[in-house]
Amino acid sequence: MKKLLFCATLSLPFLAWAQPDNDFCSDALDISEILMGDIGEQISLGPFVNLEATGEPELADDLAGFWFDIAPGASSPAVDQSVWFKFTGDGNTYQIFTWSCPGSAFYSNDLQLALYAGSCDNLSLVTANDDMQVWWGWWHSVLNFTAEEGVEYWLMADGFNHYDGDEWQGVGQGTFCLAGMQLEPLTDHITCDASRNISALFEETTASSPGFIGPFDDTELGSGIGMNLEADMLGTECWNDGVDDGSVWFSWTGDGNSYTVSHSQCQEDLTETWLYYFSWDSQMALYRGDCAELVPIACSEDLNFDENQFWSQIGFDSEEGEEYHLRFDGFHWTAAGFEWSAEGAFCLRADAGSVNNAPDQTETFVIDAYPNPARNQITISWSGDEATADIRVINPAGKEAAFWPSVRRGSEHTFDLPSGFYTLQIETSKTRSTRHLQILR
Incomplete structure (x- = not known):
């Protein structure tokens, strides 16, 4: 191993x-x-x-x-x-x-x-x-x-x-x-009509600051939640596993604004708290209307599969007074002769503005980190017209292992970190993204 x-x-x-x-x-x-x-x-x-x-x-x-x-x-x-x-x-x-x-x-x-x-x-x-x-x-x-x-x-x-x-x-x-x-166990929130109300999440979200709510538990041992092979899969067409691994439900009333809801940590500063959901591998579906007549309006599987960003994210334009229901589920894994459901602890994050309305950054912001795998030096560059960026190196435990402010594009950095897989968080004044980095010793 x-x-x-x-x-x-x-x-x-x-x-x-x-x-x-x-x-x-x-x-x-x-x-x-x-x-x-x-x-x-x-x-x-x-x-x-x-x-x-x-x-x-x-x-x-x-x-x-x-x-x-x-x-x-x-x-x-x-x-x-x-x-x-x-x-x-x-x-x-x-x-x-x-x-x-x-x-x-x-x-x-x-x-x-x-x-x-x-x-x-x-x-x-x-x-x-x-x-x-x-x-x-x-x-x-x-x-x-x-x-x-x-x-x-x-x-x-x-x-x-x-x-x-x-x-x-x-x-x-x-x-x-x-x-x-x-x-917070989600034992009592496994059906639409028993949704956990999260209106407070949107009440604290502003244009300059995201809102967070949680942390929640959706595990079998923590909340008694397991697979539901009889579940109605309406609105989950984008889910690649095609099964309900123990969905939990959230609800709120629309206020007329646009939002993006993401599976997330519980705050932006990961030095204070950190929690784990298996591979951060979630899937979500968003509905409007009464539970008896749900209308699917959005579905999410992975933020970026190629970069192992398996968490889900949904953008939407809310209508004032409309009821919304969010279904959150873990992905069903099969590997090495074993089957299991992604589960764990998580928060939900809301950002002002719908990601669906934002310009697609996947083609215009490309991160290049080389060599990768690296040993003790790495050169970092990115696309676009931004000459500098703040770069954080997040270790496998989710903690900040290094921070380089105002890094110039194409500059080389020396570090002393143990072997493992890390995440580079790169943020310019216009956008931000991540890239995985492997360090070998």
């Missing part, structure tokens, strides 16, 4: 580490603080360490199908360098994930999480996750769930067990952080 290369310089800083205090379930660290934020408030804890930790091979069988660090000839994944955390459920819905916080360093950010209920001598697996998105090198781990009130939970974090063919390469180890955010 991934190749690990150990060297003396990499291992030297780890030589002084002792066995972690939370090596065993019975010594789990209490992370109840991660549940104390309001909806949309992200709390980060750590860094924590799994250096010199031992494992729990007796838990491996239950993790088959969730974790994929399976040794050649084995049928179950490895659980061999794990640490433990605990908290008590409060009845709310959360997303928890691993990430690289300041001061942490974990090989390839390659952790796995498993969540259990019960007691240390009688653990019951709730859910587990290996990677956010393995094909893009996003090897952080993420969980969405509802923490039932009064239930004791145990969270295990383990390093990925790396093989190159039949040759064992080592176990992922280092220091890492955990981040958690309370979400």
